[in-house]
Amino acid sequence: MARFGECDVVVAGAGFAGLSAADALVREGLTVRVVEARPRVGGRALTRFLPDGTQLDLGGQWIGPAQRHMADLVHRHAVRTYPTPSRGAALIEYGGRRVEELPAEAAEVLAALDRLARAVPPDRPWSAPGAAGQDGRTFASWLAATGAPPAARDLVGRLVSGGLLSAGPTETSLLETLFYVASGGGTEPLLGYEGGAQETRFAGGAQHLAERMAAGLPEGTLRLGQPVEAVEYTPRSARVHTPGGAWDAARVVLAVPPVLAGRVRYSPALPPLRAGLLQRMPAGTALKTHAVYTAPFWRAAGLSGVSQSAEGVLTETVDNTPPDAPRAVLTGFAYGAEAVLLRRQAPATRRRAVLDHLTALFGEEAGAPDDFVEFDWLAEEWTRGCFSGHLVPGAWTTFGPSLREPVGPLHWAGTETAVRWNGYFEGAVESGYRAAEEVRRSL
Amino acid sequence: MARFGECDVVVAGAGFAGLSAADALVREGLTVRVVEARPRVGGRALTRFLPDGTQLDLGGQWIGPAQRHMADLVHRHAVRTYPTPSRGAALIEYGGRRVEELPAEAAEVLAALDRLARAVPPDRPWSAPGAAGQDGRTFASWLAATGAPPAARDLVGRLVSGGLLSAGPTETSLLETLFYVASGGGTEPLLGYEGGAQETRFAGGAQHLAERMAAGLPEGTLRLGQPVEAVEYTPRSARVHTPGGAWDAARVVLAVPPVLAGRVRYSPALPPLRAGLLQRMPAGTALKTHAVYTAPFWRAAGLSGVSQSAEGVLTETVDNTPPDAPRAVLTGFAYGAEAVLLRRQAPATRRRAVLDHLTALFGEEAGAPDDFVEFDWLAEEWTRGCFSGHLVPGAWTTFGPSLREPVGPLHWAGTETAVRWNGYFEGAVESGYRAAEEVRRSL
Numbered sequence: 011m012a013r014f015g016e017c018d019v020v021v022a023g024a025g026f027a028g029l030s031a032a033d034a035l036v037r038e039g040l041t042v043r044v045v046e047a048r049p050r051v052g053g054r055a056l057t058r059f060l061p062d063g064t065q066l067d068l069g070g071q072w073i074g075p076a077q078r079h080m081a082d083l084v085h086r087h088a089v090r091t092y093p094t095p096s097r098g099a100a101l102i103e104y105g106g107r108r109v110e111e112l113p114a115e116a117a118e119v120l121a122a123l124d125r126l127a128r129a130v131p132p133d134r135p136w137s138a139p140g141a142a143g144q145d146g147r148t149f150a151s152w153l154a155a156t157g158a159p160p161a162a163r164d165l166v167g168r169l170v171s172g173g174l175l176s177a178g179p180t181e182t183s184l185l186e187t188l189f190y191v192a193s194g195g196g197t198e199p200l201l202g203y204e205g206g207a208q209e210t211r212f213a214g215g216a217q218h219l220a221e222r223m224a225a226g227l228p229e230g231t232l233r234l235g236q237p238v239e240a241v242e243y244t245p246r247s248a249r250v251h252t253p254g255g256a257w258d259a260a261r262v263v264l265a266v267p268p269v270l271a272g273r274v275r276y277s278p279a280l281p282p283l284r285a286g287l288l289q290r291m292p293a294g295t296a297l298k299t300h301a302v303y304t305a306p307f308w309r310a311a312g313l314s315g316v317s318q319s320a321e322g323v324l325t326e327t328v329d330n331t332p333p334d335a336p337r338a339v340l341t342g343f344a345y346g347a348e349a350v351l352l353r354r355q356a357p358a359t360r361r362r363a364v365l366d367h368l369t370a371l372f373g374e375e376a377g378a379p380d381d382f383v384e385f386d387w388l389a390e391e392w393t394r395g396c397f398s399g400h401l402v403p404g405a406w407t408t409f410g411p412s413l414r415e416p417v418g419p420l421h422w423a424g425t426e427t428a429v430r431w432n433g434y435f436e437g438a439v440e441s442g443y444r445a446a447e448e449v450r451r452s453l
Numbered sequence: 454m455a456r457f458g459e460c461d462v463v464v465a466g467a468g469f470a471g472l473s474a475a476d477a478l479v480r481e482g483l484t485v486r487v488v489e490a491r492p493r494v495g496g497r498a499l500t501r502f503l504p505d506g507t508q509l510d511l512g513g514q515w516i517g518p519a520q521r522h523m524a525d526l527v528h529r530h531a532v533r534t535y536p537t538p539s540r541g542a543a544l545i546e547y548g549g550r551r552v553e554e555l556p557a558e559a560a561e562v563l564a565a566l567d568r569l570a571r572a573v574p575p576d577r578p579w580s581a582p583g584a585a586g587q588d589g590r591t592f593a594s595w596l597a598a599t600g601a602p603p604a605a606r607d608l609v610g611r612l613v614s615g616g617l618l619s620a621g622p623t624e625t626s627l628l629e630t631l632f633y634v635a636s637g638g639g640t641e642p643l644l645g646y647e648g649g650a651q652e653t654r655f656a657g658g659a660q661h662l663a664e665r666m667a668a669g670l671p672e673g674t675l676r677l678g679q680p681v682e683a684v685e686y687t688p689r690s691a692r693v694h695t696p697g698g699a700w701d702a703a704r705v706v707l708a709v710p711p712v713l714a715g716r717v718r719y720s721p722a723l724p725p726l727r728a729g730l731l732q733r734m735p736a737g738t739a740l741k742t743h744a745v746y747t748a749p750f751w752r753a754a755g756l757s758g759v760s761q762s763a764e765g766v767l768t769e770t771v772d773n774t775p776p777d778a779p780r781a782v783l784t785g786f787a788y789g790a791e792a793v794l795l796r797r798q799a800p801a802t803r804r805r806a807v808l809d810h811l812t813a814l815f816g817e818e819a820g821a822p823d824d825f826v827e828f829d830w831l832a833e834e835w836t837r838g839c840f841s842g843h844l845v846p847g848a849w850t851t852f853g854p855s856l857r858e859p860v861g862p863l864h865w866a867g868t869e870t871a872v873r874w875n876g877y878f879e880g881a882v883e884s885g886y887r888a889a890e891e892v893r894r895s896l
Contacts, residue, residue, distance in 0.1 A: 142790075146623025148846055150589040180589025180626075181847035239682075269732055273716045275834070282796050282831035286838065289712055292732035292845070347585075350851040353725050388725035391718070396731065400737070402845040403591055404624035408793040 014233075017041040019449055020250045020259040022238040022274075025053020026435045027423040029264030030079070030442030031449075035263075036228060038450050043259070044227070045252055047237030047392040050217075051224040054396055055435070057215025060381060062336045066300050068385040069396060070435055071216045071330075076199055076209035077436035077441070089220035090213035095306075095329040096203050098314035102320060105161030112318075116162040119153070120197045121161055123170065126184075127191040133429045134411045135189040144185035145407040152184040165320035171346060172325045173318075174200055174433070176294025176397040178346025183403040190400075193432040203328075207434060211332070216435070237392065238266075240275040243321040245418045261449045265423035265442060268399045269293050270392065276420075284417055287409035289424060290402045293395025295388060297349040299324075299342045299364050300309065302381035306331050306338035308372045315340055317371050323348050324367045337380065340368060353386070360384070398433035399426045414444070416452070421445040457676075460484040460643075462892055463693045463702040465717075467744045468496020469878045470866040471708030473522070473885025474892075478514075479671060481893050486702070487670070488695050490680030492833040493660075494667040497839055498878070499548040500658025503824060506780045510745050511828040512839060513878055514773075515661045517650035519642055520879035522886070529667035533656035538749075538772040539646050541757035544814055546764060557760075559605040562596070563640045565848035566613065569627075570634035577874045578632040587628035588850040595627040608763035614789060615768045616761075617643055617876070619840040621735025621789025626846040637873040646759065646771075650877060654775070659878070677731050680835065681709075683718040688861045701840040704892045708866040708885060711842045713835065719863075727860055730852035733845045736838020736867060738831060740792040742767075742785045742807050745824035751815045755775030759785055760814050766791045766809045776852065783811060796829070803827070817823050842869045843877040857887070859895070864888040 021028045025047035035042045054069040060183050072094065073080045085268025094293075102109045111272075112120075130375035131136040138144070149171055153163040153182055158322070167179035175190055177183050194200040200207055212219055224232055236252035241262060250257045264271050272288030279285065306329060308315050315329025323344055330341035342364055344352050352360045361382050368376035401410065414427050423445040462478050464471045465491035478485045479490035493499075497512040515537065517524045527534055547559070555563075573581040581587070592614055596606040602861040610622035618625050618633055630670045643650055655662055665676055683707060686692075693700045707714050715731030722728065749772060751758050758772025766787055773784035785807055787795050793801045804825050811819035830839035844853060857870050866888040871880025 047725050140666070142623070146591050146593040146621075148589050148591060148594070148626075151591070152596050178589075178847055178851065180585070180850075181845070183591075183623075218672060232789055258532065269715075272712075273718075275716075277834075279834045282791065282829050286735070286793075286831055289735035290845070292729070295729060295851075325518075345849055346847075350726065350729075386725050389722050391720075391722045394732065402733070402791075404593075404621050406737075407623075408621070408790055 014255045014257050016258045017043045018259060018453070019261045019263060020045060020248070020257045021263045021265055022250065023053065023265035023424070024051040024224060024232060025265065026055065026220060026438035027425060027442040028263070028313060029220060030439040031263045031265055031446045032227055032231060033223060034443050034446035035449060036231065040232055041165065043257055044232045044233065045236040045238055045250065045257070046234050047449070049234050051232070052217040052220035054387070054393060055216035055220050057217040060302065064302060064335050064339065064382055065215050066339065067215050067330070067331045068298065069216070069387065071211055072208040073435060074199060074209045075205060076195060077431060077434065079439040080436045083219060083223065083439065087219060087226070089219045089222060091210045092213060092333050094203050094208055094211055095331060096314050096316065098309055100314050101317040103317065103319040104165055105159070105320065113162065115159055115391045116165045118157055119162050119166045122156065123188070124196050127147045127188040130185070130188040130192045132189055132193040132432070135185055136186070136407045141185055142242070142407050144188060145183045145404055147184045148180055148403055149184050149187045150179040153179060161320050165318065168320060168325040168345065169201060169318060170197065173343065173345065175400050176296040176345055177400055181346065182400050183404070183406065185406050186401050189406065190432060193428065193430055193437070208328070237276055238279065241420065243418050243420060244301050248419045259418045260453060261421060262420045263371065263423050263449065264444045265445070267293055267393060267424055269394045269428050271422070280417060283409055283412045284398060284415070287405065287412045290405040290409055291399040292402065293388070293393070293399045294397045295346065295349045296396050297344040297352055297386065299380035300330065300383040301340045301342070301365065301376065303338045303375065303379050303384070307375045311373065313372060322367050323352055323363050327368065327371065336416050340376065342368065352388050368403065416448060419442045421448050457698045457700050459701045460486045461702060461896070462704045462706060463488060463691070463864050464706045464708055466496065466708035466867070467494040467675060468668060468708065469498065469881035470885040471706070472663060473882040474706045474866050474889045475670055475674060476666060477886050477889035478892060479674065480673055485674055486700055487675045488679040488681055488693065488700070489675065489677050490522050492677050495660040495663035496676070497830070497836060498659035498663050500660040503745065506560070506634055507745060507778050507780045507782065508658050508659065508775045509782065509826055510658050510773070511741065512659065512830065514654055516878060517642060517652045518648060519638060520877065522882040523879045525628065526662060526666065526882065528537060530669070532662045532665060534653045535656060535776050536610065537646050537651055538758065538774060539682060541752055541755050543757050544760040546760065546762040547608055548602070548763065556605065558602055559608045562599055562601045562605050562609045565599065566631070566634060567639050570631040570639065573628070573631040573635045575875070578628055579850045581628070584628055585850050588626045588847055590627045591623055591846055592625050592627050592630045593622040596622060604763050605860040608761065611667045611699060611763060611768040612644060612761060613640065616786065616788065618843050619739040620786055620841040620843055624789065624845070625843050626849065628849050629844050632849065636871065636873055637877070648661060654806055681717055683720065684863065685720045686861050686863060691862045703896060704862045704864060706864045706866050706888045706892065708888070709837060710736055710867055711869050714865070720805060723860060726852055726855045727858070730848065730855045733848040733852055734842040734844065736831070736836070737840045737841045738789065738792045738828065739839050740787040740795055740827065743773065743826040744783045744785070744808065744811060744819065744822035745826065746781045746783065746818070746822050749819045751783070754816065756815060763808050764804050766795055770811065783815070783819065785811065792886060797881070859891060864891050
């Protein structure tokens with residue numbers, strides 16, 4: 011096995027978590043190598059451009075006003091941003107009706123959720139009062155027990171489990187749901203466009219910021235196309251194996267999704283509780299589709315392009331047209347059981363199902379886009395699902411305390427380890443800085 | 454990369470599933486290579502002998518009368534068996550009391566479970582009436598809704614989720630629990646010693662039968678110390694990469710636990726639903742301890758050594774003394790939250806907690822064994838948890854249909870894919886034969 015050489019810290023993964031960790035460590039004067047499986051940086055931020063220049067963010071794409079680390083990075087790297095188009099009316103499909111405001115009975119369920127979430131400390135959800143009971147109960151069970159009308163439960167289940175946790179309400183515990191809501195500061199900032207986590211987009215796409223961050227690292231820091239296959243470690247050092255060779259380092263920051271961290275071969279094997287946790291954090295199953303049109307025809311009808319549906323294959327849509335773009339983009343999201351159902355279909359059938367949903371919302375024109383682009387992160391070797399991983403029922407109160415606990419010289423980053431804005435770019439950056447700080451103090 | 458050569462079928466894993474598949478394929482006249490990560494066969498069957506010859510089964514160890522495939526193998530390989538010692542009284546710790554028979558209120562909960570399980574077809578649990586609701590609800594939630602007294606719920610939760618599914622009642626859905634009960638033909642055959650799945654043991658240990666099966670394969674079939682690292686495949690062939698080199702084959706049978714199957718690098722990546730399923734089948738967290746004494750002192754007190762506890766660190770104990778053994782063995786099992794709690798403790802503290810539990814049940818002598826042996830499968834690189842993997846809440850009705858679906862030339866075996874006796878050696882053998890039959894028909 012070839013040896014690449016030695017360094018102070020190897021960071022595995024060049025998404026926002028890994029790039030942030032590397033940046034912080036380099037600023038401490040440490041020698042850092044970032045090894046990334048893909049031939050590109052950005053992780054779950056992936057921007058593609060159609061031949062005419064229309065920008066499509068196939069992965070994460072938004073930031074909100076309360077996300078300080080991201081705001082700092084945007085400023086530092088002089089990346090331009092613009093507001094998500096939001097003029098016009100939103101459409102909410104609800105119990106067979108179409109309304110423009112969230113119905114009061116659904117708002118009440120969200121309010122009840124927010125009240126419960128306030129008692130959950132996002133840095134240690136397992137210590138919340140009633141944590142064991144909340145961890146042993148699915149969000150679907152809690153919804154059913156609220157006594158809210160079925161349409162309100164369906165809508166909240168789809169928006170919260172789907173739109174936030176990229177899962178179905180049957181897949182996550184009440185505690186995981188409350189943790190996530192607490193981590194983002196409440197359902198309103200999490201679900202909102204203006205004033206919320208979907209307020210702002212990046213000119214040039216989200217991947218552009220990651221590229222700027224990578225460009226700011228010292229020459230030779232970043233090694234692309236080098237997936238971490240194995241990590242050997244002692245209490246004070248580690249050897250990181252990639253296809254081309256191995257790096258020796260004093261510390262390692264694993265800044266990859268939990269599903270991928272669990273696939274690395276560790277020697278010695280990870281401690282039982284850490285190994286068990288990594289088996290209990292499946293990635294989300296969100297499916298994001300982009301319909302590209304000559305013009306944003308929905309605006310003329312007074313619609314914003316934003317929709318939220320308690321039924322049908324898509325839970326959400328949004329006008330994803332960049333400013334000055336040659337064409338207009340309507341983006342749809344499917345989650346949980348709907349996302350699984352769509353994946354069972356042949357591509358043409360799936361496209362038809364999505365376009366039928368858009369047509370019902372926005373009229374005939376929506377049914378015949380110039381282009382239709384889908385991208386399935388579940389089939390991506392080096393991600394294995396989007397938006398983010400979640401702890402399965404029962405896992406927080408048993409394996410949860412291992413989430414950020416270093417294992418000898420190994421430190422854990424990635425948005426799934428974040429306390430604030432878990433699941434977002436902001437959480438990824440927080441986790442990178444936190445892991446870097448752990449490393450600094452340990453050296 | 455060195456090339457080992459070509460064969461008709463590569464079987465990954467030399468546990469009971471892989472060995473059974475290989476045996477069936479060899480009988481069809483096919484050239485088979487079994488690649489096994491460990492330097493031994495048997496998978497989750499692992500027998501160790503203390504210096505004085507006392508036999509300890511650290512993994513699976515029992516077979517029951519309804520397990521036909523195992524009975525055939527025992528007969529064919531002329532392996533001796535003996536009944537699990539069961540003379541004397543069982544102890545049931547229940548609501549602060551100690552009783553000898555399962556209390557009626559707990560039996561009623563088991564009966565209710567059996568009634569529900571009868572409606573779940575174990576070959577397609579997702580099609581059961583009410584499957585979606587049962588899949589979106591934890592077993593803990595169902596228990597809480599039975600209205601049974603807390604002690605009955607605790608006991609049944611620990612015996613069924615723990616003793617059968619090697620998890621906690623908060624970790625598995627009602628549907629997964631019903632599937633498992635249906636797969637084993639009901640709670641009585643599953644939980645029982647005489648007449649049940651724990652009726653009979655193997656002379657020489659469970660690993661011995663696996664060794665006999667391996668010895669029956671043609672020379673050169675078995676390759677030990679060869680973990681499968683990557684599988685490249687086309688619709689009609691595959692190349693299986695191991696550390697020493699690669700095998701080309703027409704078909705591959707993956708006969709490893711789901712957690713390990715998910716860690717192999719596939720090229721192309723597995724289809725989204727199969728990849729998603731493998732993220733949603735964590736291994737069990739059972740902890741098995743062996744206290745070794747000069748003599749089976751509990752027998753003199755009229756006790757069988759069998760206990761079932763609704764409280765305390767151990768859920769079950771059993772007299773695990775082999776016939777003609779120089780010493781006596783009392784084996785304990787911890788599951789779910791208790792097993793996690795024990796793992797958080799230092800070895801000496803854990804040993805003390807287990808021995809205190811045994812002392813409360815069987816008296817002073819139990820507190821001072823000659824030997825105390827524990828073995829944590831969760832820390833085993835090539836298993837990652839025992840007894841078996843389970844589908845997390847919400848997974849059966851979404852990803853479940855992918856459980857046995859071949860992916861091109863790749864076929865899936867392992868006890869977690871079994872229809873009958875899922876989670877047992879019997880299920881492993883069934884799955885091996887089924888995968889071999891799929892391969893035979895496809896060639």
